[in-house]
Amino acid sequence: MSSRPILHAAVCVLALIAILGDREALADRLDLIQKRGTLVVGVKSDYPPFGMLDANGRLIGFEPDLAAELARRLDVRLQLVAVSSTNRLQKLEEGAIDVVIATLGDTPQRRRIATIVEPNYYASGVTVVAPPGNRLSGWADLRGKKVCATQGAYFNRPMAQRFLLDLQVFNGTRDTKLALRDGRCVAWLYDDTGIASILNDPEWANYETPLPSTMISPWAMAIAASEHGSRLERILSDAIADWHRSGWLLEIEQRWDIKPSRFLADAHELWTRVRSDGDPVCTRLASGEWPTECRNKLLLTSTDVAGLYHVGLLIKERTGLNLTILYDAYDRDLFLSGLWMTLHLMVTSIAGSLLVGCLGALAAESGTPFLHGFVRLSAAVGRMTPPLLLIYLIFFGVGHIVVTRIGWTFDGSVIAIFCLSLYTGCAIVVALLEASAVLKHQEPGFSLGWRNLPRVLRLAYASVVASLVNVVKATGMASIIAVPELISASTAIVAEQGNPAVMMNVLMITYFLLVMSTVRIFNYIERRMLQHDVR
Amino acid sequence: MTSAEIVGMLLAWTPFLAGGFAWNILISLVAMAIGTVLGAVLARLRLSGRKSLARTSLVVTELTRNIPTFVFLFYLAFLIPAEFEISGQIHVFPAWLKAALALSVAVVGFVSDNLFVAWQHWRNHNHAAALLFVPSWTMYLLIIVMASSTASVIGVGEIVSRCNIIIAAVGGDETMFWVYAYAIGYFFIFCFPLNWAMGHVKKRLLARVGTASPQKSGK
Numbered sequence: 001m002s003s004r005p006i007l008h009a010a011v012c013v014l015a016l017i018a019i020l021g022d023r024e025a026l027a028d029r030l031d032l033i034q035k036r037g038t039l040v041v042g043v044k045s046d047y048p049p050f051g052m053l054d055a056n057g058r059l060i061g062f063e064p065d066l067a068a069e070l071a072r073r074l075d076v077r078l079q080l081v082a083v084s085s086t087n088r089l090q091k092l093e094e095g096a097i098d099v100v101i102a103t104l105g106d107t108p109q110r111r112r113i114a115t116i117v118e119p120n121y122y123a124s125g126v127t128v129v130a131p132p133g134n135r136l137s138g139w140a141d142l143r144g145k146k147v148c149a150t151q152g153a154y155f156n157r158p159m160a161q162r163f164l165l166d167l168q169v170f171n172g173t174r175d176t177k178l179a180l181r182d183g184r185c186v187a188w189l190y191d192d193t194g195i196a197s198i199l200n201d202p203e204w205a206n207y208e209t210p211l212p213s214t215m216i217s218p219w220a221m222a223i224a225a226s227e228h229g230s231r232l233e234r235i236l237s238d239a240i241a242d243w244h245r246s247g248w249l250l251e252i253e254q255r256w257d258i259k260p261s262r263f264l265a266d267a268h269e270l271w272t273r274v275r276s277d278g279d280p281v282c283t284r285l286a287s288g289e290w291p292t293e294c295r296n297k298l299l300l301t302s303t304d305v306a307g308l309y310h311v312g313l314l315i316k317e318r319t320g321l322n323l324t325i326l327y328d329a330y331d332r333d334l335f336l337s338g339l340w341m342t343l344h345l346m347v348t349s350i351a352g353s354l355l356v357g358c359l360g361a362l363a364a365e366s367g368t369p370f371l372h373g374f375v376r377l378s379a380a381v382g383r384m385t386p387p388l389l390l391i392y393l394i395f396f397g398v399g400h401i402v403v404t405r406i407g408w409t410f411d412g413s414v415i416a417i418f419c420l421s422l423y424t425g426c427a428i429v430v431a432l433l434e435a436s437a438v439l440k441h442q443e444p445g446f447s448l449g450w451r452n453l454p455r456v457l458r459l460a461y462a463s464v465v466a467s468l469v470n471v472v473k474a475t476g477m478a479s480i481i482a483v484p485e486l487i488s489a490s491t492a493i494v495a496e497q498g499n500p501a502v503m504m505n506v507l508m509i510t511y512f513l514l515v516m517s518t519v520r521i522f523n524y525i526e527r528r529m530l531q532h533d534v535r
Numbered sequence: 536m537t538s539a540e541i542v543g544m545l546l547a548w549t550p551f552l553a554g555g556f557a558w559n560i561l562i563s564l565v566a567m568a569i570g571t572v573l574g575a576v577l578a579r580l581r582l583s584g585r586k587s588l589a590r591t592s593l594v595v596t597e598l599t600r601n602i603p604t605f606v607f608l609f610y611l612a613f614l615i616p617a618e619f620e621i622s623g624q625i626h627v628f629p630a631w632l633k634a635a636l637a638l639s640v641a642v643v644g645f646v647s648d649n650l651f652v653a654w655q656h657w658r659n660h661n662h663a664a665a666l667l668f669v670p671s672w673t674m675y676l677l678i679i680v681m682a683s684s685t686a687s688v689i690g691v692g693e694i695v696s697r698c699n700i701i702i703a704a705v706g707g708d709e710t711m712f713w714v715y716a717y718a719i720g721y722f723f724i725f726c727f728p729l730n731w732a733m734g735h736v737k738k739r740l741l742a743r744v745g746t747a748s749p750q751k752s753g754k
Contacts (some may be wrong), residue, residue, distance in 0.1 A: 392698070
């Protein structure tokens with residue numbers, strides 16, 4: 001009787017060892033691949049040119065090329081299996097395939113059901129197809145316009161919200177194509193990789209993709225969830241990193257005639273970047289992971305990162321406030337350069353308005369009778385021209401004529417400053433002439449000249465300052481001609497991050513503080529002037 | 536394009552542009568209405584005997600003075616949903632109303648300040664000086680009409696948006712210049728007579744103020 005439990009225990013232990021041993025052998029997929037001498041990769045068959053069938057029914061394309069290169073590295077044969085968007089992860093879990101390279105977007109949900117291999121090897125975004133002769137140069141040009149879209153696309157709603165599009169949603173791509181053909185919308189919102197294959201169709205050859213892709217969703221290779229941290233993951237990860245470094249992915253992209261993606265170019269730049277000590281930025285850390293800046297930023301959680309980034313993500317997780325301008329270096333730079341541009345616009349517009357105002361008033365009072373009437377009329381016309389229309393007129397209307405006749409192009413910010421200064425300057429001319437009239441009434445011999453300009457300015461101070469504060473508030477108008485100031489920067493960040501509530505409040509508060517500071521500065525100047533007068 | 540063709544094109548699109556300009560006027564009037572009512576409330580509070588109320592009103596007025604309408608336009612466009620639901624019914628929040636709301640903020644500050652002064656004059660039986668509010672208000676309406684062109688950036692079908700539609704439809708490089716210049720003409724033709732008339736009214740009122748009370752009223 002006494003030997004029974006021991007035997008029992010021994011059997012259990014043996015069974016456990018067998019199971020564990022077996023698991024060990026099975027768990028390492030790399031061993032299996034090498035034993036069978038074949039790497040089985042799931043790719044798409046209906047997504048040209050990323051994965052498609054050739055005339056002989058063989059799977060070819062961008063992704064099959066990556067699979068072939070992997071097999072070459074592992075020194076095994078390659079077997080390609082066609083998978084679809086619905087079954088690719090299931091087949092992976094079943095063990096029917098070793099790796100999925102099938103336009104798989106890297107999302108948090110998918111990270112829970114499969115092992116996503118970092119870095120990402122490609123990215124798709126959203127863009128528009130537009131008929132030839134469209135005048136689209138930025139996403140903001142589509143604001144309020146009728147834009148066709150295909151039902152069911154995940155990006156329809158966020159894109160409509162971010163760019164304030166008037167979406168006309170059609171059932172299926174065929175209907176959407178027809179709607180665009182018939183001019184029922186100015187453009188068609190679609191996946192940029194899908195668009196690339198549509199444009200290969202000769203019927204669509206003269207259509208264009210005028211806008212840069214947005215809402216970029218990175219693509220990743222995936223292996224089974226149980227393979228997390230395995231040798232296979234490491235090998236795949238190193239392979240992709242090598243491809244980014246060598247620029248090989250760019251070659252493959254070119255081989256398949258794919259429109260160069262910014263993602264690949266950026267990744268190549270990032271993976272070849274070196275620190276000041278000569279080490280590459282993207283080298284594995286002691287933990288075996290890639291540094292934060294080399295990973296998919298959309299999917300990081302606060303436990304993965306340190307520093308400001310950590311604080312920013314912690315705020316996001318706790319409160320839902322996505323303050324990307326705090327923790328994301330790219331957004332922060334975008335916002336700060338926007339702020340700098342806005343400050344530049346404000347200061348130069350103030351100076352320009354004063355210049356126009358003073359010169360106008362001096363010219364009017366110079367004694368030439370013809371000039372007086374001319375300046376007054378011009379000032380009246382200038383004050384009754386909406387600055388926004390003036391900017392359009394000069395930037396597009398006059399700008400185009402100048403480019404074609406003389407070949408000069410003007411920077412958008414220069415034109416915005418010119419138009420705003422002209423508009424505000426006209427108001428200042430009127431204010432100065434009124435003040436000058438008052439002085440003439442008081443002192444019969446008075447005439448406006450360089451010498452007594454400060455006196456007139458002081459008399460007209462309140463209305464001049466009111467005009468200058470208005471021009472400070474109006475600097476945002478430069479955004480309509482794509483000057484990269486605060487509004488442009490903020491809407492760009494909203495477009496990328498989808499955080500309109502946070503960014504619009506940040507924008508509003510920033511502008512509010514800028515206007516308030518301007519008012520304070522002018523009040524301070526007024527106080528100093530009064531003190532000076534008393535002394 | 537010959538000049539005859541340009542004139543023909545502009546004439547053909549005139550009703551379309553005029554319809555757009557009607558939107559500008561509508562947006563401006565709605566903005567003035569909202570702003571005047573709220574501004575009048577603020578001005579009245581500033582005159583109230585209770586210090587806390589007067590101070591609060593002054594702070595709110597200060598706030599509205601520092602808000603740039605162009606930025607506020609984006610703010611409302613992004614943050615007010617295009618559609619909202621009240622007890623199962625879907626209501627649309629039109630973009631033009633967002634534009635009017637954004638513009639009304641500037642009107643609130645203006646009315647609060649100017650009506651406050653006018654009210655004081657009226658109380659002192661200085662009626663002519665108080666009536667100066669009317670030409671100032673009308674001239675401010677003109678400023679708002681010009682600012683209403685910014686509604687185009689959030690997709691309101693007013694005159695600037697329609698200019699862009701015409702340019703896209705007609706094509707041609709010189710079209711842009713003429714269409715925008717023509718649109719500027721609309722603003723001028725609307726604003727100039729009103730501005731001139733109000734300037735005249737202002738002068739008359741100022742003359743009456745001058746004869747009624749010799750002391751100059753400060754700003």
